[in-house]
Amino acid sequence: MTRFALAAGAAFACIAAPACAQELFGGVYAHDVNWVTRSGIEHGTDFELGVRGARLHALDFIGAPRPQAFVSVNSAGQTHFAAAGFSWQIGGRVYLRPGIGVAVHTGPSSFDPANRRIYFGSRVLFEPEIGIGVKLAPRTSVEASWVHLSHAQIFSGQNPGxxxxxxxxxxxxR
Incomplete structure (x- = not known):
C-alpha cells in the first residue's frame, strides 16, 4: 500500500509539471445516467477537461499506467468533481482505456430528504472509468467513455454513486 501511495503522489506531482503533460483531453457527458446505480436524480451536461502524463515505467509491475487528472463541471450547477489517478491504453488504432483514481466533489454533505441531489456519503470517492477509443491521426483520438464515482459503502452506508x-x-x- 505504501508503494502505491508513493507512486500515486509522484504521478500527481508529475501531472502538475507542464513538461510532464503529454496529452490534453476534453469531453461532453450525460450527468447521472440512470443505468448502473439507478440514480438519475441529478441532471444537466458535464464538461470534462484534463491532462495525461507519460507512461510511468517505474510502475511496470502494474502495466506502466499514465497519470491523469481532470475536472468535470455540471451545466445545471449540481455535482462538479475533480479526479486524479491512472489509466492504461490497451490496443492499437482501436483501443480500450480502463482507469482508476480518486475524486473530490461538490455534492451535498448531508442527506436531501426531497431527493433532488445525490448524497454520496463521503467527500472523497473512488473514480473507476473505462473508454473505447479510436486513433484518428498520430496525435488525435476520440473515445466513448463511462466515469463512475462511488465509495463502495466503505465510508458510510450511503452510496448511490x-x-x-x-x-x-x-x-x-508529442
Whole structure:
C-alpha cells in the first residue's frame, strides 16, 4: 500500500509539471445516467477537461499506467468533481482505456430528504472509468467513455454513486 501511495503522489506531482503533460483531453457527458446505480436524480451536461502524463515505467509491475487528472463541471450547477489517478491504453488504432483514481466533489454533505441531489456519503470517492477509443491521426483520438464515482459503502452506508457517459477528444503534444 505504501508503494502505491508513493507512486500515486509522484504521478500527481508529475501531472502538475507542464513538461510532464503529454496529452490534453476534453469531453461532453450525460450527468447521472440512470443505468448502473439507478440514480438519475441529478441532471444537466458535464464538461470534462484534463491532462495525461507519460507512461510511468517505474510502475511496470502494474502495466506502466499514465497519470491523469481532470475536472468535470455540471451545466445545471449540481455535482462538479475533480479526479486524479491512472489509466492504461490497451490496443492499437482501436483501443480500450480502463482507469482508476480518486475524486473530490461538490455534492451535498448531508442527506436531501426531497431527493433532488445525490448524497454520496463521503467527500472523497473512488473514480473507476473505462473508454473505447479510436486513433484518428498520430496525435488525435476520440473515445466513448463511462466515469463512475462511488465509495463502495466503505465510508458510510450511503452510496448511490454517480455515472456519467460521454465522448472525449484527446490531443497528444508529442
Amino acid at each position: 454517480l455515472d456519467t457517459v460521454g465522448v472525449r477528444f484527446n490531443l497528444a503534444f
